[in-house]
Amino acid sequence: MPAARDVDEPVLSVDDLVVEVDTPYGRARPVDEVSFEVARGETVAIVGESGCGKTMTALAVLGLLPKPGARVAGGRIRFVGRDLLGLSGRELRRIRGSAMSMIFQEPVSALNPVFTIGQQISDVLRAHDPALTRPAARRRAVELLADVGVPGASSRVDEYPNQWSGGMCQRALIAMAIANRPELLIADEPTTALDVTIQAQVLEVLRAAQRTAGAATLLITHDLGVVAEMADRVVVMYGGRVVETASAEEIFSAPRHPYTLGLLTSLPRVDTDLRRLLPIPGQPPQLGRIPVGCSFHPRCHLRRNRARCVDEDPALAAIRSPGRRTACHFHDEMRDEVTNVAAELGADVTTAVRGG
Amino acid sequence: MSRRRYGVASGSTSGVGSPLGETADRPAPGEVILEVEDLLVHFPIRSGLLQRVTGGLRAVDGVSFTLPAGETLGLVGESGCGKSTTALAVMRLLDPTAGRIRFRGHDLSRYSRRQLRDVRRGIQMVFQDPHSSLDPRVTVGDSIAEPLQIHGLGDSAEVRERVAELLDMVGLDRTHAGRYPHQFSGGQLQRVGIARALAPDPQVLILDEPVSALDVSIQAQIITLLQDLQSRLGLAYLFISHDLSVVRHICDRVAVMYLGRIVEAGDRREIYRAAAHPYTQSLLSAVPRPDPGRSGASTRIVLAGDIPSPADPPSGCRFRTRCWKAEQRCAEETPALVERAGTSTRSACHFAASLRS
Numbered sequence: 001m002p003a004a005r006d007v008d009e010p011v012l013s014v015d016d017l018v019v020e021v022d023t024p025y026g027r028a029r030p031v032d033e034v035s036f037e038v039a040r041g042e043t044v045a046i047v048g049e050s051g052c053g054k055t056m057t058a059l060a061v062l063g064l065l066p067k068p069g070a071r072v073a074g075g076r077i078r079f080v081g082r083d084l085l086g087l088s089g090r091e092l093r094r095i096r097g098s099a100m101s102m103i104f105q106e107p108v109s110a111l112n113p114v115f116t117i118g119q120q121i122s123d124v125l126r127a128h129d130p131a132l133t134r135p136a137a138r139r140r141a142v143e144l145l146a147d148v149g150v151p152g153a154s155s156r157v158d159e160y161p162n163q164w165s166g167g168m169c170q171r172a173l174i175a176m177a178i179a180n181r182p183e184l185l186i187a188d189e190p191t192t193a194l195d196v197t198i199q200a201q202v203l204e205v206l207r208a209a210q211r212t213a214g215a216a217t218l219l220i221t222h223d224l225g226v227v228a229e230m231a232d233r234v235v236v237m238y239g240g241r242v243v244e245t246a247s248a249e250e251i252f253s254a255p256r257h258p259y260t261l262g263l264l265t266s267l268p269r270v271d272t273d274l275r276r277l278l279p280i281p282g283q284p285p286q287l288g289r290i291p292v293g294c295s296f297h298p299r300c301h302l303r304r305n306r307a308r309c310v311d312e313d314p315a316l317a318a319i320r321s322p323g324r325r326t327a328c329h330f331h332d333e334m335r336d337e338v339t340n341v342a343a344e345l346g347a348d349v350t351t352a353v354r355g356g
Numbered sequence: 357m358s359r360r361r362y363g364v365a366s367g368s369t370s371g372v373g374s375p376l377g378e379t380a381d382r383p384a385p386g387e388v389i390l391e392v393e394d395l396l397v398h399f400p401i402r403s404g405l406l407q408r409v410t411g412g413l414r415a416v417d418g419v420s421f422t423l424p425a426g427e428t429l430g431l432v433g434e435s436g437c438g439k440s441t442t443a444l445a446v447m448r449l450l451d452p453t454a455g456r457i458r459f460r461g462h463d464l465s466r467y468s469r470r471q472l473r474d475v476r477r478g479i480q481m482v483f484q485d486p487h488s489s490l491d492p493r494v495t496v497g498d499s500i501a502e503p504l505q506i507h508g509l510g511d512s513a514e515v516r517e518r519v520a521e522l523l524d525m526v527g528l529d530r531t532h533a534g535r536y537p538h539q540f541s542g543g544q545l546q547r548v549g550i551a552r553a554l555a556p557d558p559q560v561l562i563l564d565e566p567v568s569a570l571d572v573s574i575q576a577q578i579i580t581l582l583q584d585l586q587s588r589l590g591l592a593y594l595f596i597s598h599d600l601s602v603v604r605h606i607c608d609r610v611a612v613m614y615l616g617r618i619v620e621a622g623d624r625r626e627i628y629r630a631a632a633h634p635y636t637q638s639l640l641s642a643v644p645r646p647d648p649g650r651s652g653a654s655t656r657i658v659l660a661g662d663i664p665s666p667a668d669p670p671s672g673c674r675f676r677t678r679c680w681k682a683e684q685r686c687a688e689e690t691p692a693l694v695e696r697a698g699t700s701t702r703s704a705c706h707f708a709a710s711l712r713s
Contacts, residue, residue: 049571049572049573049574050571151661165662165663167662168662195434195435195598195663196434196598196600196639196642196643197434197638197639197642197658197659197663198434198662199642199644200641200642200644200656200658200659201658201659203644204658222571222572223644224572224646225601225643225644225645225646226644227646228644228645228646228647228648229644229645229648231648248648249648249649252646252647252648253649262573263572263573264646265576266572266573266575266576267572267576267601267646268576268579268599268601268602268604268605268606269601269604269605269645269646270600270601270604270628270640270643270645271645271647273604273605273625274605276580277576277579277580277605278576279573279574279576279577279579279580280573280576280577281577283541283543283544283574284571284573
């Protein structure tokens with residue numbers, strides 16, 4: 001545990017992170033100069049589609065990049081004042097599961113089928129507190145399970161994962177993740193594998209767990225509904241890069257990157273009738289075949305054949321609104337773009353994209 | 357068997373043959389084309405050394421609905437509710453335990469395999485995962501041609517031309533017919549799956565979670581394609597999905613399933629505006645809204661507990677174990693799916709009438 005606790009210092013800061021992998025086409029960068037911060041108690045969501053680099057970013061922070069194959073090739077990751085990239089495997093293991101913990105997408109495969117739920121939670125507790133006796137760890141496991149809303153926790157603690165439903169397993173994983181009062185919780189698609197009524201339960205549990213643990217959260221998801229509900233700030237990734245960061249409110253009401261807007265106009269809504277969807281044409285880029293210039297230019301509606309988008313790679317730069325960054329040469333045209341697109345979506349556009 | 361010709365995509369219906377005869381033409385819009393009545397699909401549960409049947413899993417337990425030509429009916433529900441089993445039974449890819457499936461007046465539930473082959477030309481299916489529904493060793497052109505060959509539609513030159521036309525229709529390059537599935541992305545493969553389903557010129561498409569495996573931007577492309585194809589070809593869709601946002605966008609009518617039964621069915625607008633069944637209400641409220649200012653979290657109905665096992669469903673109303681309105685009556689008496697006064701929505705809840713907001 002670091003001694004110095006500067007209140008203003010972010011829990012996590014990632015600067016110009018580069019992850020490289022070897023592909024049949026040569027060396028590629030699934031994560032390319034990614035920077036973001038997570039402040040104390042804050043929930044930051046990284047959103048993007050498959051292959052955008054969001055999960056690789058999370059794995060790099062956790063020091064769990066697949067080996068061999070993927071490696072950090074540049075940048076810095078600082079976690080409560082320590083440089084994570086300089087740590088040994090042993091030091092990293094002491095941080096993971098205590099100060100920094102994670103929740104994965106597939107709750108059933110994240111649990112070990114041959115140990116009881118209670119044993120697995122006890123293991124997490126005892127790994128970071130060797131003084132804790134087995135009976136005490138078991139009692140704490142029951143408390144944690146009760147905290148995450150597992151009914152009859154004291155009897156169910158001795159059951160095996162196959163006796164539990166997916167939603168219940170995800171609660172057990174959340175219990176494990178908060179067991180050692182982490183400073184940072186990394187949740188990778190925590191509800192994607194769950195049915196919608198179960199998702200609602202688990203999101204509620206996750207919110208409560210964040211509050212009790214006082215943990216900052218890095219949420220990796222493709223679900224913009226979950227983002228709107230959970231996140232304070234949003235990092236949008238495309239082709240291994242960050243293309244926009246802003247508060248959750250601003251991302252949805254006044255996007256300043258054409259890709260962000262495209263995601264919003266692709267989204268059918270449960271709460272309103274849209275005249276039509278406006279999909280983004282084409283396909284997301286494949287690893288190792290990222291287009292030159294702005295990587296979004298082949299699919300971009302705002303480009304209008306301008307050469308600059310092909311010639312020059314836009315930097316992620318601050319725009320007027322504080323804390324906002326976007327990587328688009330023509331971001332000052334986005335206000336009009338949002339208004340035009342809203343008109344096309346249908347009458348009830350104010351809820352779809354509340355004009356810029 | 358004589359060779360039949362398929363209709364052309366441009367909307368000329370002169371050459372279109374019905375699946376069962378050459379004289380019948382396209383169904384009129386609004387005419388009921390598919391009708392399912394009291395469908396039951398029960399699976400035996402075997403256990404012990406001798407694998408004796410010791411119980412039954414009532415996957416689909418009395419499902420009825422109608423699908424008019426040119427319309428989309430959404431069948432929604434969570435895992436295990438029986439929506440996909442219903443789809444497979446309608447296609448007779450699974451034999452129903454009881455019930456009737458009528459397609460343009462023909463009772464498919466009694467048809468032999470041979471009779472079914474002809475009828476299936478009119479009902480085609482698109483699956484969730486195109487990676488596993490297409491043969492990786494067969495070119496996409498040959499995959500699309502296969503249903504044409506099975507139904508004896510055209511000589512090889514005609515089949516080639518039709519495959520090219522189908523690729524055009526779904527927005528793929530017609531020169532890509534010789535490529536293999538691994539050369540396409542997920543979204544492109546789903547277009548191939550749709551082209552293959554459209555090949556024999558069906559009147560009904562059964563779409564089982566057709567966009568669930570796709571990223572948001574690609575999902576929107578496929579939804580838009582399905583809507584375009586429907587208006588161009590007058591297709592009827594049975595749209596199976598767990599995604600209530602997609603269903604709202606694409607369906608005319610919606611049927612909500614829970615543990616093998618339809619609990620509420622009706623016009624899309626009525627269901628989304630004022631659902632009367634507590635399960636539908638909780639399902640709709642559970643969907644996270646992509647709108648931070650107005651997230652549904654504050655008004656959300658969070659259900660207690662998990663979905664019970666369909667091998668051992670609760671007595672009476674199957675939703676009662678998770679329902680905040682449940683009373684003694686709900687355990688004793690199975691609520692019928694009845695129309696509520698002043699609406700076209702049918703709800704299976706003893707207290708549905710008192711729920712309108």
